[in-house]
Amino acid sequence: xxxxxxxxxxxxxxxxxxxxxxxxxxxxxxxxxxxxxxxxxxxxxxxxxxxxxxxxxxxxxxxxxxxxxxxxxxxxxxxxxxxxxxxxxxxxxxxxxxxxxxxxxxxxxxxxxxxxxxxxxxxxxxxxxxxxxxxxxxxxxxxxxxxxxxxxxxxxxxxxxxxxxxxxxxxxxxxxxxxxxxxxxxxxxxxxxxxxxxxxxxxxxxxxxxxxxxxxxxxxxxxxxxxxxxxxxxxxxxxxxxxxxxxxxxxxxxxxxxxxxxxxxxxxxxxxxxxxxxxxxxxxxxxxxxxxxxxxxxxxxxxxxxxxxxxxxxxxxxxxxxxxxxxxxxx
Amino acid sequence: xxxxxxxxxxxxxxxxxxxxxxxxxxxxxxxxxxxxxxxxxxxxxxxxxxxxxxxxxxxxxxxxxxxxxxxxxxxxxxxxxxxxxxxxxxxxxxxxxxxxxxxxxxxxxxxxxxxxxxxxxxxxxxxxxxxxxxxxxxxxxxxxxxxxxxxxxxxxxxxxxxxxxxxxxxxxxxxxxxxxxxxxxxxxxxxxxxxxxxxxxxxxxxxxxxxxxxxxxxxxxxxxxxxxxxxxxxxxxxxxxxxxxxxxxxxxxxxxxxxxxxxxxxxxx
Numbered sequence: 001x002x003x004x005x006x007x008x009x010x011x012x013x014x015x016x017x018x019x020x021x022x023x024x025x026x027x028x029x030x031x032x033x034x035x036x037x038x039x040x041x042x043x044x045x046x047x048x049x050x051x052x053x054x055x056x057x058x059x060x061x062x063x064x065x066x067x068x069x070x071x072x073x074x075x076x077x078x079x080x081x082x083x084x085x086x087x088x089x090x091x092x093x094x095x096x097x098x099x100x101x102x103x104x105x106x107x108x109x110x111x112x113x114x115x116x117x118x119x120x121x122x123x124x125x126x127x128x129x130x131x132x133x134x135x136x137x138x139x140x141x142x143x144x145x146x147x148x149x150x151x152x153x154x155x156x157x158x159x160x161x162x163x164x165x166x167x168x169x170x171x172x173x174x175x176x177x178x179x180x181x182x183x184x185x186x187x188x189x190x191x192x193x194x195x196x197x198x199x200x201x202x203x204x205x206x207x208x209x210x211x212x213x214x215x216x217x218x219x220x221x222x223x224x225x226x227x228x229x230x231x232x233x234x235x236x237x238x239x240x241x242x243x244x245x246x247x248x249x250x251x252x253x254x255x256x257x258x259x260x261x262x263x264x265x266x267x268x269x270x271x272x273x274x275x276x277x278x279x280x281x282x283x284x285x286x287x288x289x290x291x292x293x294x295x296x297x298x299x300x301x302x303x304x305x306x307x308x309x310x311x312x313x314x315x316x317x318x319x320x321x322x323x324x325x326x327x328x329x330x331x
Numbered sequence: 332x333x334x335x336x337x338x339x340x341x342x343x344x345x346x347x348x349x350x351x352x353x354x355x356x357x358x359x360x361x362x363x364x365x366x367x368x369x370x371x372x373x374x375x376x377x378x379x380x381x382x383x384x385x386x387x388x389x390x391x392x393x394x395x396x397x398x399x400x401x402x403x404x405x406x407x408x409x410x411x412x413x414x415x416x417x418x419x420x421x422x423x424x425x426x427x428x429x430x431x432x433x434x435x436x437x438x439x440x441x442x443x444x445x446x447x448x449x450x451x452x453x454x455x456x457x458x459x460x461x462x463x464x465x466x467x468x469x470x471x472x473x474x475x476x477x478x479x480x481x482x483x484x485x486x487x488x489x490x491x492x493x494x495x496x497x498x499x500x501x502x503x504x505x506x507x508x509x510x511x512x513x514x515x516x517x518x519x520x521x522x523x524x525x526x527x528x529x530x531x532x533x534x535x536x537x538x539x540x541x542x543x544x545x546x547x548x549x550x551x552x553x554x555x556x557x558x559x560x561x562x563x564x565x566x567x568x569x570x571x572x573x574x575x576x577x578x579x580x581x582x583x584x585x586x587x588x589x590x591x592x593x594x595x596x597x598x599x600x
Contacts (some may be wrong), residue, residue, distance in 0.1 A: 074381070082422045113526055129543075191406065208444070209445065210441065212425070212429070212433060213433055215422065215423055216419075216421060217416065217419065219380070220416055220419065223409060223412075223413070223416075224387055224409050224433060224434070224436040224437055225404075225406035225407075225408065225409030226405070227405060265423065269424075269425075269426060269429075270423035270424055271429050
């Protein structure tokens with residue numbers, strides 16, 4: 001009964017957020033116009049139709065896919081690294097992916113290859129982090145520090161790219177994209193996000209129960225017949241793919257991947273069979289709502305990365321205090 | 332058919348030139364409680380991990396039936412041998428039932444999730460260790476003794492013939508120690524082959540069928556309990572003189588020889 005209500009709420013949350021974002025914005029539209037544009041019926045002005053179908057709807061769906069990708073990758077990274085304090089950004093994956101994407105922009109690479117660059121450098125970053133952490137004993141804190149280290153390295157490379165980029169066109173594009181934005185997300189972008197998402201989320205959801213075994217001690221998982229290295233490598237590959245796709249579309253959006261899985265676990269318990277679907281639904285809903293705020297709070301758009309930081313940092317502080325209060329440590 | 336787990340001349344070193352195990356040969360059969368007894372650092376945990384297939388020995392081989400343990404697919408190995416670790420604190424607060432269900436992993440495909448039958452087996456395993464009532468509790472909030480029972484239940488859910496337990500009696504009060512060891516004896520009566528490491532010779536006296544005594548990576552003695560557990564072997568193993576008291580009604584215990592446990596005896600090498 002209670003589980004059923006939670007499940008229903010989880011599914012409704014992103015759906016309601018997407019529908020709400022069709023209505024809200026600088027140019028107000030009413031129920032009649034939204035229904036008319038969606039169905040489609042006559043009697044809706046072409047402006048409203050374009051606004052609803054080609055601007056707000058793809059943007060909301062893009063936000064949902066980016067949010068779901070980030071939250072899902074955060075949930076699996078926390079699980080397989082047995083570390084509640086990591087996500088793609090803390091592990092340096094986002095910085096690596098952002099560097100890759102910026103490099104692609106700088107070199108004028110065709111748009112469909114930007115993701116490939118982001119993926120490649122995201123992978124490079126996470127494997128560097130794993131290598132460094134292994135070397136120093138692999139504790140919760142060591143992994144976080146190695147992530148910050150590798151992340152800073154790629155941020156510095158990124159700074160180098162910004163320094164040499166053309167200040168008139170490439171630099172502003174990189175800068176604004178990095179701060180995180182979904183403005184201008186059209187159907188082609190939604191399509192690209194969706195393809196990667198179906199592949200990545202599909203794989204992770206199929207593996208959902210087995211991911212619990214990676215959350216155990218490595219030797220125990222091995223004793224249960226799990227090929228730990230292979231399974232973990234696959235999950236890192238797929239998680240990084242999701243992050244790369246999200247980053248190259250929407251820039252560096254932090255916090256969603258870190259906090260959403262905790263919120264999901266609080267609702268469903270730690271079993272990945274339930275945490276993964278809950279994380280992606282909540283991540284989708286959160287980012288659609290935040291994007292809605294980012295384009296309505298002020299006259300000009302507030303970059304998403306800034307908004308998620310303002311909401312996310314205090315939320316993380318609360319989570320962390322709860323982690324300590326429950327006897328969670330820095331192992 | 333009776334399947335045996337056996338080690339043939341097994342040597343293992345974490346660092347080259349510093350062997351932890353040297354030329355160990357032993358055979359573990361069905362329906363018997365086998366104790367690996369030895370002081371700290373004698374190599375018994377390493378040996379247990381080799382027998383689980385978690386570490387490949389640099390020399391010698393370990394076989395399950397007539398097959399090499401390391402040539403077996405991991406899932407098949409895990410259906411024959413279950414490992415019950417000493418310490419287990421997952422970061423996330425899984426429910427007891429979820430932890431026990433993880434024992435079903437070697438019976439499930441890569442992409443499957445546990446079904447009705449797996450749930451039944453997990454419940455039966457919890458029932459066998461007497462923890463049915465805790466199925467919905469959070470594992471990380473249990474006491475040390477209960478955690479160990481849950482891990483044994485997970486081993487049972489694995490439905491493996493060999494159950495390898497790493498110091499199941501460590502850090503527990505006497506009541507919980509004996510509770511767990513009695514449970515393990517009961518499992519042997521049902522046809523399982525439990526293998527336990529311990530440093531407590533008296534627990535071996537009470538619950539073992541067969542015993543191997545390790546010291547410094549070498550086998551001091553192995554065989555049926557009453558042949559192996561002699562004051563001489565125990566004194567050699569622990570570098571300290573012991574005598575065996577009692578024996579009339581089958582109640583026996585090793586105690587240090589009075590007045591002889593002077594400082595120098597600890598240094599014997």
